[in-house]
Amino acid sequence: FTLVDPLSGQGKGVHFSDVAGLREAKQEVMEFVDYLKRPEIYKSLGAKVPKGALLLGPPGCGKTLLAKAVATEANVPFLSMNGSEFIEMIGGLGAARVRDLFKEARKRAPCIIYIDEIDAVGRKRSGQLGQGGASGESEQTLNQLLVEMDGMASKESVVMLASTNRADILDRALLRPGRFDRHILIDLPDLEERKQIFELHLKSIALENEPEFYSKRLAHLTPGFSGADIANVCNEAALHAAREKQKHVTRDNLEYAVERLVGGTEKRNHAMS
Numbered sequence: 001f002t003l004v005d006p007l008s009g010q011g012k013g014v015h016f017s018d019v020a021g022l023r024e025a026k027q028e029v030m031e032f033v034d035y036l037k038r039p040e041i042y043k044s045l046g047a048k049v050p051k052g053a054l055l056l057g058p059p060g061c062g063k064t065l066l067a068k069a070v071a072t073e074a075n076v077p078f079l080s081m082n083g084s085e086f087i088e089m090i091g092g093l094g095a096a097r098v099r100d101l102f103k104e105a106r107k108r109a110p111c112i113i114y115i116d117e118i119d120a121v122g123r124k125r126s127g128q129l130g131q132g133g134a135s136g137e138s139e140q141t142l143n144q145l146l147v148e149m150d151g152m153a154s155k156e157s158v159v160m161l162a163s164t165n166r167a168d169i170l171d172r173a174l175l176r177p178g179r180f181d182r183h184i185l186i187d188l189p190d191l192e193e194r195k196q197i198f199e200l201h202l203k204s205i206a207l208e209n210e211p212e213f214y215s216k217r218l219a220h221l222t223p224g225f226s227g228a229d230i231a232n233v234c235n236e237a238a239l240h241a242a243r244e245k246q247k248h249v250t251r252d253n254l255e256y257a258v259e260r261l262v263g264g265t266e267k268r269n270h271a272m273s
C-alpha cells in the first residue's frame, strides 16, 4: 500500500479547492473531516460515526481526488491500496496484505484507508464458487477485509473509503451496516461543473486571457467528458502549443485538443464494439 502522511511535510496534498464541482459529495465527506479532526468530541457525546463510505461513479471523475482531500483537510495520514493489487496473489498473500494495511492504520490512527477499485477484490462470492484456486484466493482476501472492518473498533478513528464503478457486482456483505453502508455518488460533471473543472486546470497553463474567457465554450463542447478527460484536454493543448513553438496556449490549441480527445474516444468505442 502507499502512504501519504501530511505530518511528514511531503508534497502539498490535495485540498477541497482542488476538487471542482461535486458540491453534494464534498458536503457528505465533510462529516468525516470533522470527525477525524476532533474524534474526542464525538466520543464524549457517544455519537457513532459511520466507519466508511463507498464512492460510486465512472472513472476519472474525482473519487481518488476527493478521498485524498479528506485526508489533507483533516491533516491525517492517507493509506491507499488498489483492489487490483490483490489479484493473482497466491498463498494467502492477499489476505496478509489486508492485515498489514489495517495494522498500519491502527498504528497511525486517526487516519484514512482508501481502497481504489474495490470491485477487483470485493466481487460477489457466491458467483465465484467452484471456479478453482484463484477465486478461493480472492474469497479469502475479501473475508479478511470483512473481518478487519468489523474488528476496527469505533474508538480507533479510522475512516474507510473505497471506490468502484461497479457497485452491482460487489458482495452484499461489504454493503452491510457498519461496513460500506454510506454511498456517495461521484458522477460525470454537468455543464456548470465542466466549466469549473476547466477553470481549475486552465489556471496552471500560460493563456492569453483569463481561464473564464475559455471555460464556458469548452464546457459546451465537452458533454460526456470526465474530469480526467478535461485535465487531459488542457495538457494536450499546452503540448500542442509547445510543438508549434507558441508563447501562449490559444483557443485553437484547446479546441484542437478537444477534437483529438473526442476522436480518440470514438475510435476506442468503435474498437470495443
Ligand code: ATP
Pocket: 018, 019, 020, 021, 022, 058, 059, 060, 061, 062, 063, 064, 065, 066, 116, 163, 186, 197, 200, 226, 227, 228, 229, 231
Ligand atoms: P478512477 O476510478 O479511474 O480511479 P477517479 O474517479 O478516482 O477515477 P481521479 O483519480 O480522482 O478519478 O481523477 C483523475 C484526475 O482527473 C485528477 O487527478 C484530476 O486531475 C482530474 N479530475 C477529475 N475529477 C476532477 C474534479 N472534480 N476536479 C478537478 N479535477 C478533476
